[in-house]
Amino acid sequence: MWRSEAFIMGKSRAVRSLYHDAIIQTWEETMKKQFTGSLSAIALAVTGVLTAPMAQAQDYSRFGIDSDLPGTCNFAATDAKDYSGRTLNIITHAIPVIGEPTALHAEQFAELTGAEVNVVHVPFGDLFQRIMIPFQSGQNAYDVLFYGSLWIGDFNRFLAPVPDAFLNSSGMSDVTDSFKGVATWNGQMIQYPMDGDRHYLKYRTDAFENAELQARFKDATGRDLAVPETWEEYNEVAAFFSGFDWDGDGEVNYGSAEVAKRDDLMFSAFISRAAPYAKHPDVTGGFFFDLETMEPLINTPGFVRGLELFVDAQKSFPPGGTNFGLGDEIFSFGGGQTLMSYSWDDAFIQAQQEDSRIRDMVGAAPLPGAREVWNRDSGQWDNFDEPSLAPYMTWGWSSAVSDMSEEKEMAFDYLCFFSNEANTFHDLQIGRFGVNPYRDSHFDSGFWQGLGWDASVADSYVKTLSEMELSENRVYDLRIPGVGQFMSSMANGVAEALAGQKSAQDALDDVAKEWAGIVDRIGEDRLRDAYANVVRLEDNEG
Amino acid sequence: MLKPKHFFLLPALLTLVAIILFPLIFTVRVSFSSWDVYQAGLDYIGGRNYTRVFEDTRFWESLLRLSSLSFITVTLQYVIGFALALAVWKQMKGGRIFRVLFLVPMMTTPVVMSVIWRTMLHESLGPANDILSAFGIGPVPWLSSAAGAFVSVVIVEVWQWTPFMFLLLFAGLVSLPREPYLAAAIDGAGPVRTFWQVTFPLMAPISIGALIIRLIEASKIMDTVYILTSGGPGTATETPSYYIYIRGLRDFQVGYSAALSLTYLVLMIITLTIIAKLLMRFLVGKDA
Known part of the structure; x- marks a missing residue:
């Protein structure tokens, strides 16, 4: 047993808490010095600078990690806690996506701390109501919640703020500003970041770099073949590459795989397509609504153009493509059927699996933009020489602690442990876990190359993701009460x-x-107050 | 006058109140509230939810869609189920094996079978289009065109529930008296005439029961649509049950979905009662 752990175990709970804070401060200072954002630096720190204090640390490799990494809530620090006789109730998504890491780290946490941890797995379609009903009826059903980050508008009233000790933890200080923003409501962090999501373009490099295909494309369109920079170009390239076997595997290929099934996250695909036409870089005050009047902007010309192009793109879908859910999209692009795709990381990670026939034949790029953007202030289209991009920081998984929980300390300790350095790097490597980069240190090409990725693929992936963090024209989800109603209605209209x-x-x-x-039903003022949080993020006001 | 023996009914009555009356009354109360994702609880907003129901074209369109879907699927189930029952009714080789085989689809879980059917009908990767392509047909847009998706739902429903119709009708055939058949044979009636003049009339009461039971079940179709098409493409296969599910459990419009559910319940009771009366009048020749 680690010396410090033995020391802490012998102290009272209050003393342990103070000691815990001291550990946090010590680690925070250490992290500031040692963590330069590079995982190789972390490795060096583990094996070099920090060798002395870690020398007597326990071997935690039985938990499936290579080694414990320094951090506020690493295995050693969690091992030092004693929650024997106490119970933690967690609700999460079904296995594997998020559900599997939740269960895995719950089991580890229970073994390390002596706590009893109960995990309830719920399919996505039921997750919202399974969380909301106990909230509305005042039942303290769950201490820890894993759910889609866009539901913050509905759940914020029922969530406990993240305590300062965790705001200053090593893992939290490494979270990118945009994902800290996603976790924040009215200036207070109430969600615990453990995943980062965004939509970006994925494409087949072997096709784009093929001289014969380049020549054929030029003959057909008069244009050089290039990774699309606008959605019009995307549709054109996709249409050209549809209906013939351009990768020589004996199967017909197609241009685009998109999430187009109404109730299967299609609303996010539409936002990706409409954003550059509807989000003007010089216009502030709302993307989905005019913040002042709360008048919907969903039928303004920018959104309509996005939808028209979505409708047009269907001719480049594989057979059945208009009924593709996220899973179909992942396997269509990841399986080599289509030239391009855009959505979450999964299709890219699928393509990069060790057994994938298209491994290292894929690239990542920002979502296509628009040369014409609707300006709702002037009521006309503005032209741009360079395509205007509007990166969509789409919703991902998030976690939180219920304000009704009587085990808040343990609940936050669990979340901090869930997302500690060793666990996060472990989880990032397993596609089905659904954990995607959300900390500065994750945008390290070396880490992905270490998984066997080609340097160019890793570079394009890391560059695309990290540059989205820098954009000042980002679009976020409609994180307001009743978001499910708004998105359901939009998805139905788009599907029609x-x-x-x-x-x-x-x-x-x-x-x-x-x-x-x-x-009208939920209340204009209530929604305006909530929407202001989203607009602040989009207008880069913190 | 209450006697001690009447108290033996109490457990059954209490159970009835607990599992039927209380939820029903509670739903009625909820339907007059604005219980929503933000507003929890039982406030009173009058008939506003019901006004919304009558203005909700998506709901009424889904009802019309359900009518045609139910009519087509139940008719096909009845015709095929009757044919199969007649086939194994008379002594035939391997009849017992066929009787068991015919029942297999009914015994499978609808959700699981819908997933399997969705995989089979997958337009890129499913075997249905692969097989058809061997004959130069396709690819058929099973799930991505409005007509294809409707037909796919019909196929799955007919496949799954024809055995139920078969079971009821076969039981009916087995219980028919022999005398009318002997009389028909003496009169020289052939198989077709015997069917229309003897079997079909004798089977009418059982047929009506089977049709009504299946219509009630078909009116609640949800799992097949949910798994197979999610109501799409567009709203091409959206049924009232699936629409109410979206409003209630996805959108969390609890009050409004209660109003939708009760409206739907009342409409179904009225419609099915009328259908039962009409069937009795035309098939049996008298009111039920």
């Missing part, structure tokens, strides 16, 4: 347009009407 039941304009006009009704 995709199915040809309505024109893009008519479909979005109907969505706007429905949104106005939701605003």
Whole structure:
């Protein structure tokens, strides 16, 4: 047993808490000195500078990690805690995505601390109501919650703020500013960041770099083949690459795999497509609504253009592509059927699996932009020489502690342990876990090359992700009360347009009407207050 | 006058109140509230939710869609189920094996079978289009076109629930009296005439029961649609049950979904009662 651990175990709970704070401060100072954002530096720190204090540390490799890494809530620090006789109740997503790491780290936490940890796994479709019903009925059902970060608008009233000790933890100080913003509500962090998500473009480098295909594309379009910079270019390239076997595997290939199934996260795909046309870099005060009037902007020309291009893109989908959910999109692009795709990390990680036939034949790039952007202030389209990009920081997984929990300290300790350095680097490597880069140290090409990725692939991945953090024209989800109603309504309108039941304009006009009704029912002022949090993020006001 | 023996009914009555009456009354109360994602609890907003129901074209369109879906699936189930029951009714080789085989689809879990059907009908990777392509057909847009998705739901429903119809009708056939058949044979009636003049009329009461039971079940179709098409493409296969699920459990509009559910319940009771009366009048020749 580690000496410090033995020392702490012998102290009272209050003393242990003070000692815990001291450890946090010590580690914080150490981290500032030792962590330069590079995982290789971490490795050096572990084996070099920090050799002395770690020399007598226990071997935690039985937990499936190579070694314990320095950090506020590492295995050694968690091992020093004693929660024997106490119970932690956790609700999370079904296995494997997030559910599997939740259960894995819960089991580890229980073994290290002596706590009894109960984990409830719920399918995504039921997760919101399974959390919301106990909240609304005042039941203290769960201490720790894992859920989609966009539900912060609905859940914020029921969540406990992250205590200072954890705000200053080593892991938290490494979280990127944008994901700290995602976890923050009215200036207070109430979600515990443990995942980072964004939509970006994935494409097949072997096709784009193929001289014969480049020549054929030039003949057909008069343009040089290049990674699309606008959605019009995306559609054009996708259409050209549809319907023939361009990678020589004996199977017909297609241009684009997209999440187009109505109730399977399609709303996020539409936001990705519409954002550059509707999000003007010089216009502030709301993307989905005009913050002042709370008038829906969903049927303005920018969104309509995005939807028209989405409808047009269907001709480049594989057979059945208009019914593709996220899983289909992952396997279509990750399996080598399609040239391009855009959504979360999963399709890219799938393509980069060791057994993938297209491993190291893929690249990442920012989502396509627009040369014409709707300016709602002037009521006209503005032209841009360089495509205007509007990166979509789409929702991902987040975690939080219920304000009704009687075990808040243990709950936050669990979340801190869940996302400690060793666990996070372990989880990032397993695609099915659903944990994606969200800390500065994750944007290290060396780490991904260490997993066997080609340097160019790792570089394009890291560059794309990290540059999104720097954009000042980002779009976030509609993180307000009733977001499920708004997105469900939007997805239905988009689906009707995709199915040809309505024109893009008519479909979005109907969505706007429905949104106005939701605003009336939930309350304009209440929604405005909530939406201001989103607008602050989009307008780079912290 | 209450006697001690009447108190033996108390457990059953209490159970009835607990599992049927209380939820029903509670749902009625919820339907007059604005219980929503932000506003929890039972405030009173009058008939506002019901006004919304009558203005909700998506709900009424889903009802019309359900009508055609139910009519087509139940009719096909009845025709195929009757044919299969007739086939194994008379002595035939391997009849017992067929009787068991015919029942297998009904015994499988609808959600699991819908997942399997979705995989089979997957337009890029599923075997259905692979097999059809061997004959130069396709690719068929099973799930990505409105007509294809509707037909796919019909296929799965017919496949899954024809055995139920078969079971009821076969039980009915087995219980038919022999005398009318002997009389028909003496009169020289052939198989077709015997069916229309003897079997079909004798089977009418059982047929009506089977049709009504299946119509009730078909009106609640949810799992097949949820797994197979999610109501799409667009709203091409959205049924009332799935729509109510979206409003209630996805959007968390608890009060409104209660109003939708009760409206739907009342409409179903009225419609199915009328259908049962009409079937009795036309098939049996008298009111039920």
